[in-house]
Amino acid sequence: MKLGAVFPHQQIGSDPDRLRAYALGLEELGLSQLVAYDHVLGAGLGNRPDWSGPYSQVDAFHEPFTLFSFFAAVTETLELATCILILPQRQTALVAKQAAELQILCKGRFRLGVGTGWNEVEYEALAVPFDRRGARFEEQISLLRALWTNELVSFEGQFHRVVDAGLNPLPEPPPEIWLGGGSTKRALDRIARLADGWMMPWRPLDVARTEIEDFRRLAESHGRDPGSIGLEVRLYLGRTPREQWHEEAETWAELGATRLDLVTEGLGLTTVTEQLETLDDALGVVR
Numbered sequence: 283m284k285l286g287a288v289f290p291h292q293q294i295g296s297d298p299d300r301l302r303a304y305a306l307g308l309e310e311l312g313l314s315q316l317v318a319y320d321h322v323l324g325a326g327l328g329n330r331p332d333w334s335g336p337y338s339q340v341d342a343f344h345e346p347f348t349l350f351s352f353f354a355a356v357t358e359t360l361e362l363a364t365c366i367l368i369l370p371q372r373q374t375a376l377v378a379k380q381a382a383e384l385q386i387l388c389k390g391r392f393r394l395g396v397g398t399g400w401n402e403v404e405y406e407a408l409a410v411p412f413d414r415r416g417a418r419f420e421e422q423i424s425l426l427r428a429l430w431t432n433e434l435v436s437f438e439g440q441f442h443r444v445v446d447a448g449l450n451p452l453p454e455p456p457p458e459i460w461l462g463g464g465s466t467k468r469a470l471d472r473i474a475r476l477a478d479g480w481m482m483p484w485r486p487l488d489v490a491r492t493e494i495e496d497f498r499r500l501a502e503s504h505g506r507d508p509g510s511i512g513l514e515v516r517l518y519l520g521r522t523p524r525e526q527w528h529e530e531a532e533t534w535a536e537l538g539a540t541r542l543d544l545v546t547e548g549l550g551l552t553t554v555t556e557q558l559e560t561l562d563d564a565l566g567v568v569r
Contacts, residue, residue: 283535285568286315286543287561288365288516291343293551298352300554305353307558309360311565316353317365317395317481317514317543318346325403335401347380354388361391365481365514365543366462368399370415371408374422374442378429378449385453395481395514396423397462398469416468417441423459423476430456460512464493474500479512479540487533490515494537514541519564520548531568544568 287308294300308316324339337343350362362384369377377394385392398415399405405412421439428435429449437444460479464470473480474497485493498508515534522530534542544564551557 283531283539284314284541285565286313286317286361286363286541288543288545288547289316289318289344289349290546290551290557291319292341293546294554294557296342296344301349301352302356304554304557305357305360307554308561309357311558311562313360313561313565315361315363315393315541315543317363318349319343320346320364320367321401321404322368322371323401323404323407325401337401347384350384350392351387354384354391357388359391361393362388363393363460363514364395366395366397366399366460368401368404369396369422370398370418371405371410374425375429375444377422378426381426381457382430382449382451382453385455385457386451390455392457393460393479394426394457395460395462397481414441416472420472420476426459427456458512460514464497470497471500473497474506474511475504477511479514481514484516484518487530487537491537509538512540513538514543515539516543516545517564517568518545518547519560520546524567527564527567542568 294304305316321337321343324337324341325333325335326339327333346364346367353362381394398419402412418441421441425437425442428437430453432448434446434448435444436446458478460481461473461477462481464473464480464482480497501508501511517527517530531542544561546557546560549560551560
């Protein structure tokens with residue numbers, strides 16, 4: 283099981299020197315991957331008294347393709363993954379181009395984690411219908427893979443039309459596509475059919491065990507080997523007592539997790555040094 287970290291968007295600011303030091307520090311600790319969340323816009327709460335989303339305009343998010351391009355230039359081994367990019371609110375061909383370019387620049391260290399998202403405010407601002415996002419999402423995955431593996435593509439779908447056109451340069455290898463979510467049976471079935479890996483939302487371990495069993499049965503029903511589909515989970519260091527970190531990591535490994543990301547959110551860490559020291563301590567416990 284590979285160990286990684288979730289990028290602390292809210293904790294270490296935007297100074298490029300700090301960001302560089304953080305990424306290099308992860309490599310020095312021997313972490314395998316860095317995953318980053320995605321939000322284009324935050325909703326203002328002054329006119330939304332009933333807002334229930336976890337983030338608003340006061341929460342900072344770096345744009346992941348730009349951020350990872352920066353990290354690609356300063357790191358050598360660290361794998362970079364979106365967790366998740368809100369795919370339906372974006373132009374598919376442009377995402378294909380950006381992901382292909384990042385994969386080339388980081389020499390194959392990029393994974394594209396995608397999901398449908400929850401923030402209708404972003405969809406509206408980006409001029410994409412919110413209510414058709416699931417159907418659009420599935421079509422996008424097919425088109426992304428076609429664009430990454432063919433010099434020329436002709437594609438006719440509900441939401442896309444490509445006529446004899448292609449990307450250049452093509453990524454080698456094409457980025458893996460991992461899917462987040464899975465809160466409904468329909469979403470879980472989509473992951474079982476389409477994903478190279480599942481970025482599983484946080485669940486209590488007993489609930490996760492049942493969902494993973496259901497997921498494996500769904501994958502088999504679609505003629506897929508469940509063991510060929512990666513499983514990425516998170517360990518929230520601020521929610522779980524330190525004395526339970528090792529046990530929880532071992533349980534995730536027993537459940538078949540192939541990647542475990544350490545989350546420092548909620549610990550009140552505001553400097554790169556604090557982030558890295560906390561991760562170093564956690565690695566000593568988890569490993």
